[in-house]
Amino acid sequence: MSSARAFTLIELLVVISIVAVLAGMLLPAVSLVRDAARQSACLGNQRQVLLALEVYAQDWDNVLIPMYRSTWAGKDWRDRLIAATDALPTEVVDGSRRSPALGCPPARQLHPLSTIGTPGVKTVQTYAGNAIITNEAAAWGFPAYPDAGTPLNFGHRGETMFINDGVWNAAGSQYSSGAYRNSANTIGSPHRGQGVIGWGDGHVSTLRRTQIDDYTVNVVAGTAAWRFWYGDTH
């Protein structure tokens, strides 16, 4: 009998199961780190977008960019922001200029329901804007600024949501607005149940799902939820 001792099947199985256990302990930690990196990328993205909104307003009589205009030929505020300012980094995807700063990293896969782009094809435009503060809300029966546009300089800007992580819906999630205001689905929370909010004074923060829901239900004049959508404009 040979003196060179081989692994028995049992020993091999023990080694494999120990390695599996160790890997199982490591993978959640890796995914936590990856999620934290995506969240901080999202915070950085939204900071850049807020800056671009400011640049746009300075060029356009100090009014906030509207969410949509019929003259924009099907484009929304995000396309317009890219076209009208040089404030965002851009890349060419499928022949059109897009900005990776306009999308939340975990949400870069396009939802099959979305009408923006090709279903299933990676997109980089997923942030939603506050359609109430940018005067689109009248279309849904809520008070809004006249078509001249919302002036950028109003009070309580630090308590007013300008942009957020967005959710996928049939409209492509480019805005959060009156029609969806009372739905918790208005604002996404793709960061382990948390959503990043870009505020009117240029700061960004992360809210838990329950905090987001507090802002999206029971929107009563004068409350924090009201200022979240309207600032002090009404």
Ligand SMILES: [Zn+2]
């Ligand atoms: Zn995000």
